[in-house]
Amino acid sequence: MHTELPLPDFPGPDAAPAHAAPESTEVPDFLPADFRAPSRQDVSGFMMRWDLPLVIDGEVHQCHCGAYRNWIVFNMRDDSVWLRCEAGHEAKESRLDTAWYNRNSGPVDHFHPTLDEGLRHLGH
Ligand SMILES: [Zn+2]
DSSP: OOOOOOOOSSOOTTOOOGGGGGGGGOOOSSOOGGGOOOOTTTSSEEEEEEOSOOEETTEEOOOTTSOOSSEEEEEETTSEEEEEOTTOOEEEEEEEEHHHHHHHOOOOOOOOSSHHHHHHHTTO
């Protein structure tokens, strides 16, 4: 014995219409915290490692102690750039500024509540 049931020619209330998919590609209007760059007003400054010799105006920059690499570079709120050598000597470098820093630094990936913590994170 063989019985044929008629197929419904309309989708039930639970069937998702096939053309609804594009809505899922909508970009949410918030970003994960990791993607949110801090604004300049939120922090006292930025810092990064600079392991290579630092060339300024065509010359390898050197600390008065003789260090010429493994710097920490700071970019402060007032647009000044400071260099810190491995031995902890810090000096303002007036030939560098925020524009230089932004050209040479990667995206901000860490927040440090204190300077010491930032230095530890960067290996100093
Ligand atoms: Zn030094």
